[in-house]
Amino acid sequence: xxxxxxxxxxxxxxxxxxxxxxxxPFRIGYLxxxxxxxxxxxxxxxxxxxxxxxxxxxxxxxxxxxTAFSGAAxxxxxxxxxxxxxxxxxxxxxxxxxxTAGIHYVIVDAxxxxxxxxxKRTAALPVTLFNIAxxxxxxxxxxxxxxxxxxxxxxxxxxxxxxxxxxLRRWASVLVLQGPNPADAELAAAWARSAxxxxxxxxxxxxxxxxxxxxxxxxxNLQLLTGSKDYDAVFVADTDGExxxxxxxxxxxxxxxxxxxxxxxxxWHWSWERDGARQLNNRLIKAAGRQVTSYDWAxxxxxxSVVEAVVRAGTPDYDKSDAYLxxxxxxxxxxxxxxxxxxxxxxQLRQPVLLNTGNWAIAIAPIEGFLDPVNNLDTLGFxxxxxxxxxxxxxxxxxAGASK
Numbered sequence: 175x176x177x178x179x180x181x182x183x184x185x186x187x188x189x190x191x192x193x194x195x196x197x198x199p200f201r202i203g204y205l206x207x208x209x210x211x212x213x214x215x216x217x218x219x220x221x222x223x224x225x226x227x228x229x230x231x232x233x234x235x236x237x238x239x240x241t242a243f244s245g246a247a248x249x250x251x252x253x254x255x256x257x258x259x260x261x262x263x264x265x266x267x268x269x270x271x272x273x274t275a276g277i278h279y280v281i282v283d284a285x286x287x288x289x290x291x292x293x294k295r296t297a298a299l300p301v302t303l304f305n306i307a308x309x310x311x312x313x314x315x316x317x318x319x320x321x322x323x324x325x326x327x328x329x330x331x332x333x334x335x336x337x338x339x340x341x342l343r344r345w346a347s348v349l350v351l352q353g354p355n356p357a358d359a360e361l362a363a364a365w366a367r368s369a370x371x372x373x374x375x376x377x378x379x380x381x382x383x384x385x386x387x388x389x390x391x392x393x394x395n396l397q398l399l400t401g402s403k404d405y406d407a408v409f410v411a412d413t414d415g416e417x418x419x420x421x422x423x424x425x426x427x428x429x430x431x432x433x434x435x436x437x438x439x440x441x442w443h444w445s446w447e448r449d450g451a452r453q454l455n456n457r458l459i460k461a462a463g464r465q466v467t468s469y470d471w472a473x474x475x476x477x478x479s480v481v482e483a484v485v486r487a488g489t490p491d492y493d494k495s496d497a498y499l500x501x502x503x504x505x506x507x508x509x510x511x512x513x514x515x516x517x518x519x520x521x522q523l524r525q526p527v528l529l530n531t532g533n534w535a536i537a538i539a540p541i542e543g544f545l546d547p548v549n550n551l552d553t554l555g556f557x558x559x560x561x562x563x564x565x566x567x568x569x570x571x572x573x574a575g576a577s578k
Contacts, residue, residue, distance in 0.1 A: 197251040200490050202480055203272040203280035203301075204234055204473075205265055206258040207288050212307075222415025223438045223532070224332075226469040230306060231256065232462040233470035234281055237477035240457075244481050250490060252481055262288055266295040273299050278492040281476045283469075286310035286357070293319040302496055304479070306472035310357070311364055314520040314555075315562030323500075323521040325472040325479070329364035331555035332439040335527035335539035336409075336432050337368040338553070342541050345406035345430065350379040351399060351421070352411045362411040365433070377403045384417045401426030409433045436531070439539070441468035443530040448538075449511040475508050475523070479516075482506060510538065512551060520563040524551040 211217070212226055221227050234254060241252040255277060259265040269280055269292070278301050282289055286308040293303055297319055305313065305324040314328050340348070348369060352362040362379065369376050383393035392398055400408060408425055410433040412418035418434035430437060444455050444465045458466045458474060483499035484490055498504055499516065506514040510526045517524055529537040539554060546552040556562070 197245070197249050198490070199253050200245065200250045200484065201253045201255045201275070201277050202234075202238075202477060203269070203277045204231060204254050204256045205268055205272075205280055205282050205284075206231070206256070207260075207265060207284035208258040209260050210283070210285060210288075210307075212285065220416070220419075221465075222419065223435060224309075224413075224440060225415050225467075226307065227467050228462060228464055228470075230283060230462075230467075230469040230473040233458055233466070233473035234477050236457055236461040237474045237481075241477075241481050244485050248485065248488070248490065250484070252477075254477075262291045262295065265292050269296045269301060269303075270299065273301050278302065278496070279480045280304070281306055281473060283307045283473070286313055289313065289322075290317045290319075293317075293322045297321060300492060302499070304476040306476055307469055310360060311556075312360065314522050316564070318520050318563035320521075323479075323516055323523070325476045325523050326468060327441040327525060327527055328522060328555055329361050330367060331522075331525075331527055333361075333364045333368035333433075334371065334554045335439040335529060335541075336365075336437065337372040337374055338539050338541040338544050339437070339529055339537060340374055340407060340432070341372050342543075346373075347375045347377050347405045347407075348432075349400060349403070349405040349408045349429075350376055350411065351382050351408060352379060353414065353417060354381065354383055355413060357413040358411045361413055361433075365409050365411060377405045382412075382417055384414075396421060396424045397426050400429075405429060407432050408436075410435055437529060437536075438532070439527050439529050441525065441527065442466070442471035443468075443528045443535045445530065445533060446510075446528055446535045449509050451509040454509045471508070475506070478508075479504075479506060479523075514551070517552075517558075519558050519561045520556060522555060524549060525554075526551065527554055 213229060218227055238252055238254050245252050257268040259268050272280055280301055281304045283306055289305055289308045290313060303322045305322060306326055309326055309329050311329050314324060350362060352358055380399050382399060383390055385394050407430045410418040410421050412434040415434055422431040422436045458470050462470055484495045487495040487498040504515045508514055508525060512526050514523060514525050527539045528535045540550050544553045
């Protein structure tokens with residue numbers, strides 16, 4: 175009897191390597207723009223709100239490490255293939271090479287202009303790109319692409335979250351300070367839309383300029399910038415972040431600061447503790463070796479999106495899994511307490527937005543009481559009636575044909 179049991183045990187042990195070897199690799203691409211100025215050492219050291227504090231690749235790698243059980247039923251082993259390039263042409267070549275190698279999902283870490291160009295250059299390929307690092311509204315509007323999905327929340331979602339909170343607190347008037355960068359103008363436009371949408375008055379909008387030149391005091395002196403009309407809050411449109419950090423507690427009137435400093439709306443925050451977020455934060459912080467931001471969470475969430483789509487579709491076939499990924503039945507858990515999925519009109523991930531004060535997440539939007547007839551998450555950002563995406567089929571790309 176013992177000999178028989180020993181024989182059976184040895185047989186089972188012998189099968190384990192065979193079963194593991196039989197697992198088919200399912201590779202997800204990860205592509206970085208190596209020249210992204212947001213990752214310069216001096217910027218990372220400053221840790222500005224709404225800016226990356228390090229490359230978010232560790233978030234994607236952590237998500238891959240959590241997939242062993244998910245792929246077991248399909249005998250799939252999920253893997254990451256990381257590439258980088260110094261310009262858009264090199265990035266497009268990398269995507270083409272990945273598709274040739276059978277990879278049809280690629281996570282992209284690049285800013286808005288680079289990502290928009292990359293999406294155009296690869297639009298004809300059977301590949302879905304995941305935006306984890308560009309918040310520009312234009313990518314979800316005039317520059318939308320059918321094969322581009324957005325995990326990071328866009329500016330309109332962030333400003334809508336702030337506006338909802340201001341309505342809750344009955345802070346009804348806002349002074350806007352706008353930076354000189356084109357991206358600052360887009361962020362200020364997002365706030366103007368949100369203010370109109372939720373009935374908040376913009377009492378004045380003033381340009382600012384970083385520096386201490388006495389000849390430009392009206393542009394760089396906070397007492398002059400904030401000392402005119404009365405207001406309840408100051409919205410700072412500063413996508414660079416360096417000017418904004420000096421605004422709280424320096425305004426001429428004792429008022430709350432929102433936007434790029436003070437009360438900040440973001441897709442994720444390391445202090446969020448509800449809905450199992452503490453455990454996720456611990457894993458991400460350990461993987462990254464630092465406090466994490468929405469970029470790290472977005473990289474993690476992009477991998478989770480692909481894995482969920484493949485597993486629920488029951489097949490690694492690209493056309494079928496991609497259809498499920500973009501369809502109404504997918505349910506994604508991002509540890510923020512809401513069921514999430516991608517909007518069919520512009521490819522944006524529906525998700526809550528966290529409101530934080532630097533070291534604590536004080537609220538989550540949509541704020542209670544703000545309702546939508548279809549999905550309350552659509553009170554954040556562009557709903558189906560408001561979208562500027564000219565391609566109504568943004569989430570329904572042309573069939574890729576036979577794909578592995």
